[in-house]
Amino acid sequence: MNAVLAIALVAVAVVATLVVLTRDNPAQTIVLAFYGLVLSVLLVLLQAPAVALSQIVVGAVAVPMIVLLVLAKSRGAE
Amino acid sequence: MSERSRRLVFVVSALGFGALLLWGMAGLPDFGLHESAYARLLDSTTVARRHVTDVVTATVFDYRGIDTLGEEFLLFTAAVGAILLLREQRGEVDRPPDDEGLGRVAVPMSAAVRFVGVALIGPVVVVGTSLVAHGHLSPGGGFQGGVALAATPFLAYLIGEFRALDRSTPWPLVETSEALGAAGYVALGILGLVAGVAYLENVLPLGSAGSLASGGTILALDVAAGLAVCGAVVVLLREFLHQTLIVRRQSADGRPAR
Numbered sequence: 001m002n003a004v005l006a007i008a009l010v011a012v013a014v015v016a017t018l019v020v021l022t023r024d025n026p027a028q029t030i031v032l033a034f035y036g037l038v039l040s041v042l043l044v045l046l047q048a049p050a051v052a053l054s055q056i057v058v059g060a061v062a063v064p065m066i067v068l069l070v071l072a073k074s075r076g077a078e
Numbered sequence: 079m080s081e082r083s084r085r086l087v088f089v090v091s092a093l094g095f096g097a098l099l100l101w102g103m104a105g106l107p108d109f110g111l112h113e114s115a116y117a118r119l120l121d122s123t124t125v126a127r128r129h130v131t132d133v134v135t136a137t138v139f140d141y142r143g144i145d146t147l148g149e150e151f152l153l154f155t156a157a158v159g160a161i162l163l164l165r166e167q168r169g170e171v172d173r174p175p176d177d178e179g180l181g182r183v184a185v186p187m188s189a190a191v192r193f194v195g196v197a198l199i200g201p202v203v204v205v206g207t208s209l210v211a212h213g214h215l216s217p218g219g220g221f222q223g224g225v226a227l228a229a230t231p232f233l234a235y236l237i238g239e240f241r242a243l244d245r246s247t248p249w250p251l252v253e254t255s256e257a258l259g260a261a262g263y264v265a266l267g268i269l270g271l272v273a274g275v276a277y278l279e280n281v282l283p284l285g286s287a288g289s290l291a292s293g294g295t296i297l298a299l300d301v302a303a304g305l306a307v308c309g310a311v312v313v314l315l316r317e318f319l320h321q322t323l324i325v326r327r328q329s330a331d332g333r334p335a336r
Contacts, residue, residue: 049217050134053209057225062311065232069318 008042025071029064036060129284130214130293138219139299143278146299147263150306154260157310157317164317172324187237195237202230210304214293220300224307231312240323247312256309262302266295 015035022028036059043052079087107114120141124133128140138146166172209223235243270279278295285292293300 050132050219050222053218053222057222061229062225065315066318069315069322072322 005042005045008038008045011038012042026068029067029071032067033060033064036063125287128280128293128296129287130296131288132214132216132219134217135213135219135300136293136296139213139296139303140278140280143267143295143299146303147267147278150260150263150303153307153310154256157256157313160314160317164321192237195233199230199233202226202233206230206308210301211290213300213304214296215288215290220303220305221307224304225311227304227308228311228315232315235319240319243319244316247316249316252309252312252316254309255305256313259302259304259306259309263299263306266298266302269295 012035015031015038019028019031019035022031036055039059040052040055043049043055120133120137124136125131128136130136206223206227206229209218209226210220211223213219213223231243231247234246267278270277270281273279273281275281280294280296282294282298284294291297
C-alpha cells in the first residue's frame with residue numbers, strides 16, 4: 001500500500017467520523033457531501049473510476065440534495 | 079416487547095451478524111488483489127469481442143444487460159411512485175412558494191452564487207453529454223451522465239426562484255425522455271429476439287474499437303439509460319421541491335396552513 005492510498009483511507013475514516021460528530025442537520029448534510037467527495041478520491045486511487053463517478057453524482061449531489069429538501073419540508077411543518 | 083428482551087434479540091443478532099461478516103471478510107482476497115478469473119476473462123476478451131474500450135460499460139450494458147434493465151426500472155418506479163405519492167391530495171392546497179409569499183422578502187442571492195451558478199450550467203451540460211456519449215470509450219456512462227445532466231435545472235433553481243425553474247423547464251419533454259429511455263432499453267432488448275438470438279444480445283454493427291460509433295447496442299443502451307436516468311432524477315427532485323415549497327395542508331378555515 002503506498003502513502004497516497006494510506007492518506008486517502010485515513011481521510012475517509014476522519015471525514016466519516018466528522019459526519020457522525022456534526023449534530024446540526026443542515027451542516028451535517030454539507031459534511032456528508034464532502035465525505036462523498038473524499039470517498040470518490042479513494043475509489044479513483046483504487047482504480048475504480050466508474051464507481052468513483054457514481055459516488056460523486058449520488059453521494060455528493062443527489063443524496064445531500066434530497067436530505068436538504070426533506071429538512072426544509074419538516075421545518076416548514078413545525 | 080420489554081426493554082430486556084429487545085436487548086437480548088439485538089445482542090444475539092448482532093453477534094450472529096458479526097460472526098458471518100468476519101467469516102466472509104476472512105475469505106476475501108488480499109487488499110489490492112482484485113483480479114478474479116471473471117475479471118481477467120473480460121479484460122482480455124472485451125475489446126476484441128465487443129469493440130468497446132471501457133470494460134465496465136460493456137459489462138453493465140451487455141454481459142449483465144438484464145441486471146441493468148432491472149436497475150433502470152428501479153429508478154423509473156421510484157420516480158412514478160414519487161409522482162403518485164406526492165400528487166396534490168384532498169385537504170391540501172397550493173400556496174405561493176416561500177420565496178414569493180405575502181410579506182416575505184426573498185433572501186437576496188449573492189452575486190457570487192449567481193455568477194457561479196450561471197457559469198456552471200454550460201460546463202455541466204457538456205460534461206454530462208460527454209459522459210453519456212463516451213460511456214463505451216472511457217469511464218462514465220448513461221447513469222453518471224444522466225444525473226449530471228439532471229443537475230442543470232436545479233442550478234437554475236439555485237440562482238433563481240422555484241417559479242422560474244417550473245416555467246423554464248419543459249416538463250412534458252422531461253417526462254417523455256424518462257419514458258422513452260426506459261421503453262427504448264426494453265425495445266433494444268427485443269431487437270435481439272427479432273434477430274433470432276437472446277433478449278438483449280448485441281446485434282447491432284459493432285464498428286471499430288475506440289471510435290465514437292462503436293459497441294453496437296452498448297452505445298444505444300447507454301444513451302437510453304442516460305435519457306431515462308436524467309428524466310427520472312429531474313422528475314423526482316421536481317416532485318420533492320414542489321411538495322416542499324408549494325403544497326400545504328389546508329387548515330380549518332380553508333386557508334393554507336404554514
